[in-house]
Amino acid sequence: MAARLIDGRLMAADIKAEVRRGAEELLRSRGITPGLAFILVGDDPGSEVYVRSKGKACEELHFRSVTERRPATIAEAELLEMIAGFNADPAIHGILVQLPLPPHIDEQRVIEAIDFRKDVDGFHPVNVGKLVLGLKCLRPCTPAGVLELLARSGNDPGGKHAVVVGRSNIVGKPVCNMLMQKRPGANAAVTIVHTGVKDIAPLVRQADIVVAAMGRPRSITGAMLKPGCVVIDVGMNRIPDPTARNGTRLVGDVDFASAVEVASAITPVPGGVGLMTIAMLMKNTLQAAAGDAGS
Ligand code: NAP
16 A cells, blocks of 8 residues: 655745744844845856745745855855855844855864854754754754654654664754754654665565655665655655756655555655755744744
């Protein structure tokens, strides 16, 4: 029997509607309009698309937004100065530096220059540390979106075995940290696998929940899954497709066609995790604007 689809479009729209109501209340009660600053360095078309869609979400929710575009040749010192300006600006509650940055700029130094209370990407070491400790913080958007998808689709991870494939700082590690927390909506037994594990298949097959975040198109097949498991596919890979208008197609890290026959629920790509990321960014910005980003 085919798995139920976990509809990221619907859930992202619900979250945005909740954020919009929260922002209206914040304006009414305290006269605050959430403000988000985007810094885009260079002319990577992918980054341009991301920043544009995030800006659109700000418009939709009546957030204030500022976009600063700079050439790839920008000096690191100038970028740090710009961040310091936004750190000091009371109308800006979230600062987002679109990654990756050109190689002459130290990405970690840039992340650490952002006031952690305005770090709506959740990448600052203070937020990472607080996440691990289970303290209030700004949580990275894509991993937070994964937990929302599970919760809103009625797939409580509590007491389940989750296997996360991938250990990057922006997806795999934070997803693990969130899933293992002793709190409602988490509380899972968590295994993390990566390229250091010779054969991931026997571990993946033990999972009640599989989170695929490896950046390898259609690598997790139905044959690797336990019947009835829940699959969250974070992967976003462009592969050649001569039948598509632009010659490419977006696929996940999971082989959807075979996985859908084995899992009980699965996120599609596109239409799954991707849309949640922007919704969670808006939620983080509202949290920061409300002064609720931890201290
Ligand atoms: P990444 O930094 O390249 O990390 C990939 C991770 O997967 C690494 O830990 C790597 O292991 C592991 N891995 C790679 N191949 C593997 C294999 N064959 N078996 C087991 N583990 C393997 O990627 P990322 O930034 O986390 O992104 C992962 C995917 O999510 C990408 O497709 C990306 O486009 C997508 N993504 C989507 C969103 C969204 O909004 N939906 C956001 C971010 C990322 P090692 O550590 O051993 O190298």
